[in-house]
Amino acid sequence: IPRERIRNFCIIAHVDHGKTTLSDRLLQITGTVVESKLQNQMLDSMDLERERGITIKAHPVTMTYFYPKDKQYYQLNLIDTPGHVDFSYEVSRSLSACEGALLVIDATQGIQAQTVSNVFLAEKHNLVLIPVINKIDLPTANPELVKKQLEEILAIPADTAILASGKEGIGIDEILQAIIRHIPPPQAFPDQILRALIFDSVYDPFKGVILYVRMFSGKIKKGEKILLLSTKKSYEVKEVGIFNPKMVPEEELYEGNSGYVIANIKDPSEIKIGDTITWETGGTTSPLPGFQEIVPMVFSGIYPLNSSEFEKLKNAIQKLQINDPAITISQESSVALGSGFRCGFLGLLHMEIVQERLRREYGVDILTTYPSVVYKVYLRSGEILEVDNPSKLPDPSTIEHIAEPLVKAYLIVPSENIGELMQLISEKRGSCETTETLDQNMVILHCLFPLNEILVDFNDKLKSITHGYGSMDYKPAGYRISDLVKLDILVNGEPIEALSCIVHASKAESRGRAIIQKLKERIPRHLFKIALQAAIGSKIIAREDIGAIGKNVTAKCYGGDITRKRKLLEKQKEGKKRMKTFGKVDIPQEAFLEILKTD
Numbered sequence: 001i002p003r004e005r006i007r008n009f010c011i012i013a014h015v016d017h018g019k020t021t022l023s024d025r026l027l028q029i030t031g032t033v034v035e036s037k038l039q040n041q042m043l044d045s046m047d048l049e050r051e052r053g054i055t056i057k058a059h060p061v062t063m064t065y066f067y068p069k070d071k072q073y074y075q076l077n078l079i080d081t082p083g084h085v086d087f088s089y090e091v092s093r094s095l096s097a098c099e100g101a102l103l104v105i106d107a108t109q110g111i112q113a114q115t116v117s118n119v120f121l122a123e124k125h126n127l128v129l130i131p132v133i134n135k136i137d138l139p140t141a142n143p144e145l146v147k148k149q150l151e152e153i154l155a156i157p158a159d160t161a162i163l164a165s166g167k168e169g170i171g172i173d174e175i176l177q178a179i180i181r182h183i184p185p186p187q188a189f190p191d192q193i194l195r196a197l198i199f200d201s202v203y204d205p206f207k208g209v210i211l212y213v214r215m216f217s218g219k220i221k222k223g224e225k226i227l228l229l230s231t232k233k234s235y236e237v238k239e240v241g242i243f244n245p246k247m248v249p250e251e252e253l254y255e256g257n258s259g260y261v262i263a264n265i266k267d268p269s270e271i272k273i274g275d276t277i278t279w280e281t282g283g284t285t286s287p288l289p290g291f292q293e294i295v296p297m298v299f300s301g302i303y304p305l306n307s308s309e310f311e312k313l314k315n316a317i318q319k320l321q322i323n324d325p326a327i328t329i330s331q332e333s334s335v336a337l338g339s340g341f342r343c344g345f346l347g348l349l350h351m352e353i354v355q356e357r358l359r360r361e362y363g364v365d366i367l368t369t370y371p372s373v374v375y376k377v378y379l380r381s382g383e384i385l386e387v388d389n390p391s392k393l394p395d396p397s398t399i400e401h402i403a404e405p406l407v408k409a410y411l412i413v414p415s416e417n418i419g420e421l422m423q424l425i426s427e428k429r430g431s432c433e434t435t436e437t438l439d440q441n442m443v444i445l446h447c448l449f450p451l452n453e454i455l456v457d458f459n460d461k462l463k464s465i466t467h468g469y470g471s472m473d474y475k476p477a478g479y480r481i482s483d484l485v486k487l488d489i490l491v492n493g494e495p496i497e498a499l500s501c502i503v504h505a506s507k508a509e510s511r512g513r514a515i516i517q518k519l520k521e522r523i524p525r526h527l528f529k530i531a532l533q534a535a536i537g538s539k540i541i542a543r544e545d546i547g548a549i550g551k552n553v554t555a556k557c558y559g560g561d562i563t564r565k566r567k568l569l570e571k572q573k574e575g576k577k578r579m580k581t582f583g584k585v586d587i588p589q590e591a592f593l594e595i596l597k598t599d
């Protein structure tokens with residue numbers, strides 16, 4: 001299929017507006033997968049994704065479509081994009097591989113915060129947008145309102161919008177034809193030099209690193225020597241092909257194609273997403289645009305619960321990082337926790353997903369420390385430190401002041417919830433800069449928040465106040481000096497490093513109380529009394545005790561039911577396995593998880 005009949009596009013939408021369902025329909029109608037095989041949501045391949053209903057990785061798929069108007073076959077390359085704020089960098093890199101995008105909007109929900117920010121991103125990449133008003137099968141669908149929003153908020157002509165239902169299969173042919181009519185074919189570079197953009201990669205234990213590429217010019221085939229521009233490393237190509245939706249080897253990939261390249265790349269850390277592939281000799285020296293340095297926003301320590309499992313954890317984290325280059329890792333060690341890793345994540349959801357994958361897919365029992373943002377610490381000596389780990393905070397007497405990262409947040413919310421939201425915003429030390437009305441029901445708030453405050457549960461609270469109708473997106477907005485202190489949690493006088501956090505002075509006491517309350521609920525009684533304390537420096541600000549009891553769990557079973565006794569003992573053993581011992585006190589793994597959610 002010649003370049004003129006290739007289209008590269010992606011689907012952008014707010015979370016849950018129906019991207020995946022619609023993608024599945026496109027695959028089905030183009031015969032890329034037969035319906036029986038359409039294992040509910042083909043493109044979301046990770047279990048965890050399916051469970052949480054969020055798309056994490058961008059999966060490209062090549063479809064062939066017969067366009068009845070000119071009776072020709074077209075190659076349509078679809079690149080899936082995630083919809084959650086944490087993953088907007090993945091949206092961005094998918095966009096750089098496309099010429100156009102379907103903008104999917106749920107007809108019952110209308111335009112949401114991520115719809116707007118995704119449209120801004122797409123416009124930055126000069127993509128042609130095709131608005132799709134989805135879920136019109138629902139009785140509460142209001143396509144007319146969405147059309148009005150399209151014109152008023154996004155300045156997109158409403159008559160270009162296609163009414164569709166991914167679920168019922170309405171409007172699918174119309175969408176495919178609009179892609180062919182409105183999205184331009186890939187541009188060609190006249191010099192025919194190999195230029196391919198790496199927009200993602202996965203690791204396969206047998207084949208090594210598999211690069212997902214978008215061909216911008218020239219050809220690539222097996223046996224060729226290629227060069228990666230940013231690392232200046234060269235490799236021999238072993239296989240090239242397309243996703244259909246499984247990997248299908250091809251003779252060659254040529255300009256306009258999206259597909260994969262396997263070269264003898266064994267070490268995934270040699271790959272930079274956004275890098276350009278060219279010839280080893282005679283190639284280009286100027287990289288394709290599209291490279292964006294990934295900046296982790298949230299850091300947490302990850303340690304094996306059982307220190308003998310360090311190697312297993314190391315292995316698992318390295319493997320995970322291969323398929324998720326947005327995680328940054330460095331080895332660290334702590335007196336209480338032994339050896340582990342300091343990991344950087346895009347946001348809290350990203351962090352939770354990584355931790356869950358380590359537990360589930362790799363079977364490592366881990367203990368994670370309280371998440372932290374990156375603080376700038378100005379020392380009296382004039383030195384400035386970046387601190388992403390509360391335990392690394394220098395002695396307070398040496399600190400001049402501490403600055404915390406801010407974000408500009410963009411909230412679209414129902415006007416009737418404004419009162420409650422303003423209260424939430426001020427609780428989170430935020431400020432609302434401007435308010436705009438969107439239509440008779442919705443308003444847009446532009447706010448400034450300390451990142452630290454919206455990390456843990458802001459999104460959940462926003463959803464609950466607005467009954468699911470509110471949404472938000474945010475981007476970094478510099479630093480501000482703030483009255484911050486380090487809060488320590490002590491168990492029998494010993495500080496538990498994993499629970500230390502940096503908080504605003506006004507919140508230290510309530511946070512301290514909440515954490516020790518959670519600990520009190522989760523730590524089982526021991527043979528001795530346990531004192532739980534929250535402290536700032538040497539000042540104790542909260543305290544709870546756990547009384548002592550006997551530990552014989554079988555004592556309660558009178559009579560001699562031996563199986564019951566054995567079961568209890570096994571249960572106790574099981575429970576023990578998931579504990580970490582600090583001094584003489586066993587703290588269950590789930591206590592740490594619970595505390596992460598404490599605000």
Ligand code: GTP
Nearest residue numbers: 016017018019020021053054055083135165166167
């Ligand atoms: P993320 O990957 O989380 O961003 O979600 P998504 O945008 O891919 O949405 P997905 O396709 O997973 O659909 C979200 C929910 O909406 C699911 O429960 C779907 O069954 C439902 N849904 C999707 N399309 C339609 C539609 O056309 N009509 C109706 N009634 N429901 C739909």
